[in-house]
Amino acid sequence: MLKLDEKKAYDSFKAIKEGKKLSSFYGFECADFTFNNRNCKVVKPRKAVAGLPWVWLARFWGHEPKADIALSERGFHVVYCNVAELFGNGKSIDIWNKFYAYMQKLGLAKKVALPPDEEFISFIAEAMELNEKGIKVVAPKSERPKVLETPDYFLAKLEQNPQAKSDSFRKEYIAWINEAKTEATRQKRIDEALEWIAEGKLRFWKYMK
Numbered sequence: 001m002l003k004l005d006e007k008k009a010y011d012s013f014k015a016i017k018e019g020k021k022l023s024s025f026y027g028f029e030c031a032d033f034t035f036n037n038r039n040c041k042v043v044k045p046r047k048a049v050a051g052l053p054w055v056w057l058a059r060f061w062g063h064e065p066k067a068d069i070a071l072s073e074r075g076f077h078v079v080y081c082n083v084a085e086l087f088g089n090g091k092s093i094d095i096w097n098k099f100y101a102y103m104q105k106l107g108l109a110k111k112v113a114l115p116p117d118e119e120f121i122s123f124i125a126e127a128m129e130l131n132e133k134g135i136k137v138v139a140p141k142s143e144r145p146k147v148l149e150t151p152d153y154f155l156a157k158l159e160q161n162p163q164a165k166s167d168s169f170r171k172e173y174i175a176w177i178n179e180a181k182t183e184a185t186r187q188k189r190i191d192e193a194l195e196w197i198a199e200g201k202l203r204f205w206k207y208m209k
Helices: 066-073 090-105 117-132 152-160 167-178 183-198
Strands: 020-025 028-035 038-044 054-057 077-081
Touching: 028 090, 038 090, 054 066, 066 077, 066 117, 077 090, 152 167, 152 183, 167 183
Parallel strands: 054 077
Antiparallel strands: 020 028, 028 038, 038 077
């Protein structure tokens, strides 16, 4: 069984040099920051396991979080680096390699780890039981301001473009804009999106052959 480090509480957030915003991930502290122009997150357990093991989420942050919550409760760090639009190409691997090196600077274990098989299977069984009973994990209310709504003039541009009638076309652009951390970044993305939409381009046109 994994043991908590009783000597002292390790604060991985102190090693994050980039500007960060603190939020809550189901009651656990979460640091949101930008690394190599990528949105990243590190969730810190209340008391870290000896050896500082961690779990790396590749996609779908916050989706079906029961296992992530269980691991956090047992002293694991949970991390995320968003490279979704790169579709696993060479650039995404390079970014992840650099992110891994950065996690080493935070002092996390050399290998991304999971608990022993018996313990991890129990987490999965617990999550399956909650799903079968229809029990949903409810995130505590955040004090952070809600994401700004997409402006009407941008939505109007979407409506004017025949290609933008598809749900996937619209969602990709709107999600990208609403992920912006600052108003300046948000406006820049809107301007770029309007230019690409006028040319009939999909959100990820740069990565399409």
